[in-house]
Amino acid sequence: MARVIYPGTFDPITNGHLDIIERSARLFSEVLVAVAENQSKKPLFDLAQRVLLVRQSVAHLPNVKVIGFSDLLANVVKQEGITAIIRGMRTTMDFEYELQLAHLNRLLTQGVESLFLPSTEQWSYVSSTIVREIYLHGGDVAQFVPQAVSAALKAKCAGE
Numbered sequence: 001m002a003r004v005i006y007p008g009t010f011d012p013i014t015n016g017h018l019d020i021i022e023r024s025a026r027l028f029s030e031v032l033v034a035v036a037e038n039q040s041k042k043p044l045f046d047l048a049q050r051v052l053l054v055r056q057s058v059a060h061l062p063n064v065k066v067i068g069f070s071d072l073l074a075n076v077v078k079q080e081g082i083t084a085i086i087r088g089m090r091t092t093m094d095f096e097y098e099l100q101l102a103h104l105n106r107l108l109t110q111g112v113e114s115l116f117l118p119s120t121e122q123w124s125y126v127s128s129t130i131v132r133e134i135y136l137h138g139g140d141v142a143q144f145v146p147q148a149v150s151a152a153l154k155a156k157c158a159g160e
Helices: 015-027 047-057 073-080 092-108 128-136 147-159
Strands: 003-008 030-036 064-069 084-089 113-118
Touching: 003 015, 003 073, 015 030, 015 084, 015 113, 030 047, 030 073, 047 064, 047 147, 064 073, 073 092, 084 092, 092 113
Parallel strands: 003 030, 003 084, 030 064, 084 113
Antiparallel strands: none
């Protein structure tokens, strides 16, 4: 049984993230989506909200589990008995950063490999940062995010 982990901040989860999760769910028996707390990024949604939004977005995938974490990813990998780390890549700039992380994670986990999935062309330009920027400037992000996220952003805007 191949258990893989797809870590990220997911602030918010985008259709690009969801595409990587869906493709991973077809390839592996279990995908653990691990939502990182990462306060250094000053998230739009707190950890509990992001975990909930990811869970709502992947509810149609029976072999996907979602957790939140604030520990070192390598520790979560060891605790969960993970086979590989999934990372999505949009550009060559992503590759250089992800390659560094892959080497570091392999060392910290005593050999767990990172697998890189290129984004599909449709979502190669979408990132959480871009979605947040569009949202913070009053733009409509519905086409870039799962419905649950779109609804949460509209509710957040109405509450501000």
